[in-house]
Amino acid sequence: MTEGRRERKKQRTRQALIEAAVELFETKGFHETTVAEIAEAADLSTRTFFLHFPTKEDVLLANAEWRLDLGVRAIAERQAGESVADVLRRAAQEMITDAWQTDLPEGLAALRAHLIATVPALQAGLAQRLLAGQKDLIDAVHQAFQPSVIDAAALVGGLLGAINAAALVSVQQGDQPDEVRAAMARAVEIVLGTGDFAPRLG
Known part of the structure; x- marks a missing residue:
């Protein structure tokens, strides 16, 4: 074969x-x-x-490892002159697209959101797995742009935390896959400094 x-x-x-x-x-x-x-x-x-x-439990994060690999690869393949924000935006877009093509249509995203809300024992385990998976992204940012490891961790943690939180709320309120994808993309722009959310708060 x-x-x-x-x-x-x-x-x-x-x-x-x-x-x-x-x-x-x-x-x-x-x-x-x-x-x-x-x-x-x-x-x-x-x-x-x-x-x-x-x-x-690992079935609930079936595509997470591959998705994080996409982000790491996007950082490694950065172009000359790209800022850290540009590279992280591109990495995030690739990961979001993968989630939109896999977790959302497969029902994994909705199931994960439901279980996190209703099965407290799962929350710590899933959070631990997600945090462990962030390490490669943190290392990739550190190697590519040479910030301190703490700064790289803050960048990656802030970005992934915003994406996951936006996705979770969007799924829990019953949004369609395209709406969940848009919520995650908006979270990226807010974290990276281009999202104008003030009017929506007014």
């Missing part, structure tokens, strides 16, 4: 597991759903599940 075919098969398997998990979490409940049930619903083995996801 070629590398390309192998990767496509891997993605199909992951997708089947994600879809099965989303449906079971919504119908049975997160805590009531077992890994074995997810695997069975996807017509796969429990062993196959664990080859793709360490725990059922």
Whole structure:
């Protein structure tokens, strides 16, 4: 099997597991759903599940690692003369587009928002995973622009925090995928200094 075919098969398997998990979490409940049930619903083995996801909690962040890699790559591929704001804006746009193409249509974003609001035990675990994933972005900003690590952490944390918060509220109030995407994009502009939100507060 070629590398390309192998990767496509891997993605199909992951997708089947994600879809099965989303449906079971919504119908049975997160805590009531077992890994074995997810695997069975996807017509796969429990062993196959664990080859793709360490725990059922990790299904909720199924695309997060890839999405953060997109951001890191955008920073690494910065063009001469681009400011840190320009590069972070481009990185954020790529990550938002990926979320719009995956988490939003798959129902992962809505499910995650619901579970965060209703299952307190999940909040700490998801937050810890997201914070761990930010490290590569922080390192990329630090290496590219040479601010202090603390300044790089503040930039990345502020940007991702704003995007996640805007997405969460938008999803919770029932917005459509395009509206959620617009909310995340607006959060980017507010954080990076170009968002004029004062009139909306008046």
